[in-house]
Amino acid sequence: MKLQLALDLVNIPEGIALVKEVESYVDIVEIGTPIVINEGLHAVKAMKDAFPHLEVLADLKIMDAGGYEIMKAAEAGADLVTVLGVSNDMTIKGAVEEAKKQNKKILVDMINVADLEKRAREVDALGVDYICVHTGYDQQAVGENPFEDLLTIKRAVTNAKTAVAGGIKLETLPEVIKAAPDLVIVGGGITGAEDKAAVASEIQRLIKQG
Numbered sequence: 001m002k003l004q005l006a007l008d009l010v011n012i013p014e015g016i017a018l019v020k021e022v023e024s025y026v027d028i029v030e031i032g033t034p035i036v037i038n039e040g041l042h043a044v045k046a047m048k049d050a051f052p053h054l055e056v057l058a059d060l061k062i063m064d065a066g067g068y069e070i071m072k073a074a075e076a077g078a079d080l081v082t083v084l085g086v087s088n089d090m091t092i093k094g095a096v097e098e099a100k101k102q103n104k105k106i107l108v109d110m111i112n113v114a115d116l117e118k119r120a121r122e123v124d125a126l127g128v129d130y131i132c133v134h135t136g137y138d139q140q141a142v143g144e145n146p147f148e149d150l151l152t153i154k155r156a157v158t159n160a161k162t163a164v165a166g167g168i169k170l171e172t173l174p175e176v177i178k179a180a181p182d183l184v185i186v187g188g189g190i191t192g193a194e195d196k197a198a199v200a201s202e203i204q205r206l207i208k209q210g
C-alpha cells in the first residue's frame with residue numbers, strides 16, 4: 001500500500017515547502033486539479049525538479065484528447081496522470097497507449113461514474129494502471145465518503161491496482177486499510193493538520209503495517 005499526498009489549495013512555493021515537511025512519509029505527490037488550473041503544468045515540473053526521488057501525479061482529470069494530454073504531462077515530468085472514468089473508451093485507450101510509450105502510469109478517477117462495478121470492469125479491461133474511487137469535495141460537503149465504493153471496485157477489478165480518495169483522515173484510515181487498496185490518497189487530512197509531519201508519519205505507519 002502506497003501513500004499519495006494530494007496538494008490542492010496551495011501555490012508552487014507553498015506546495016514545495018509542504019512536501020519538505022512530509023517527504024519521508026509519502027510515496028507520491030499529487031499536483032491537484034486546482035493547482036494545475038492556477039499554475040499549469042509548470043507546477044508538475046517544479047515539484048519533480050525539487051523532489052526527483054518522489055513520484056509526481058498530475059491530476060489533470062482528462063476527459064478528451066487522452067494521448068495528447070498524457071504527452072504534455074509526461075513532458076512536464078509527471079510519473080502518473082489521471083483520466084476520468086466517465087470518459088469515452090477511445091480517450092482512455094489513447095491515454096493508455098501514450099502512457100506506455102512514455103513509460104508513465106494512468107490512474108482512472110471514477111468520480112461521478114453511475115454504475116461503478118460495470119464501469120470498473122470495462123476500464124480494467126482497457127489496461128489502465130490504477131482505478132480510483134473518489135468522493136469529490138462537493139459530495140464530501142454533503143457527508144459522502146468513498147468507503148463503500150472501494151469495496152465495490154475491490155470486487156470488480158482484477159488487473160489494475162485500486163486507489164481511494166476523498167476526505168480520508170487519520171481517524172477514518174483504519175476503515176480504508178481494512179479494504180486493502182494499493183494506494184491511499186490523502187489531501188486535507190495531512191495539509192490541514194497542525195503538525196503535518198506527525199500526521200503523515202502516523203498515516204504511513206498504519207499503511208505499512210496494513
Ligand SMILES: O=C([C@H](O)CO)[C@H](O)[C@H](O)COP(=O)(O)O
Nearest residue numbers: 006032033166167168186187188
Ligand atoms: O482530487 C481531489 C479533488 O477533486 C480536488 O481536485 C483531491 O485531491 C482529493 O479529493 C484528495 O483530497 P482530500 O479530499 O482533501 O483528501
